[in-house]
Amino acid sequence: MKLNRREQLILAGVFRDREHWAKQDWDGSGLRSTSQLGAYRIRIKDAREGLVAMNSADWLGNSPTPGDSVLMCRAYARLEKLGLLERCNLGYSDRTSHLKLTEAGDEMAKELAATERKPK
Numbered sequence: 001m002k003l004n005r006r007e008q009l010i011l012a013g014v015f016r017d018r019e020h021w022a023k024q025d026w027d028g029s030g031l032r033s034t035s036q037l038g039a040y041r042i043r044i045k046d047a048r049e050g051l052v053a054m055n056s057a058d059w060l061g062n063s064p065t066p067g068d069s070v071l072m073c074r075a076y077a078r079l080e081k082l083g084l085l086e087r088c089n090l091g092y093s094d095r096t097s098h099l100k101l102t103e104a105g106d107e108m109a110k111e112l113a114a115t116e117r118k119p120k
Contacts, residue, residue, distance in 0.1 A: 001082065001108075006060075006075045008112050011084060013059035014052045014099050015109035021047030051088060051098040084108060 003011070021043050028040045043053070056064045056072050064072060076099070079085045084105030088098040101109055 003079075003108075004075070006071060007079055009059045010072070010075055010079060010099075011101070011105060011109040012112040012116055013055060014085065014101055015106070015113050017052045017055060017058075018047050018050060018101070021052070046090070046098065050100045051090070052100070053098055079105070 024040075024044050024047075026041060026044065028037045031037045031040055046052070054076075056069065060068060060072075076085070076087055080087055083102055085102060086100045088100055090098055
């Protein structure tokens with residue numbers, strides 16, 4: 001299955017973010033307020049359930065332009081149609097806010113993330 005660069009960035013980004021947040025410790029040392037600690041713990045809980053907040057800016061390496069945002073939405077839809085990820089609304093608003101890799105998406109994302117780490 002051939003994915004374009006944006007789709008590859010999304011899959012690898014969801015995988016990396018999920019792995020990062022799922023490994024974090026609940027104590028949140030260094031956070032100053034209870035609201036920061038609460039948001040921190042929610043991200044950890046979501047990641048441990050496989051859910052990752054959409055993070056286009058980090059995945060693209062810059063703040064997305066309106067055109068980038070449209071292309072990212074199309075990429076999410078295509079990846080969903082291919083059965084590689086699910087878009088999830090966690091009830092915070094009417095918008096899709098989180099992504100979850102399917103089994104097939106997880107396998108492909110592992111390969112993409114491993115390829116990105118290899119020295120060129």
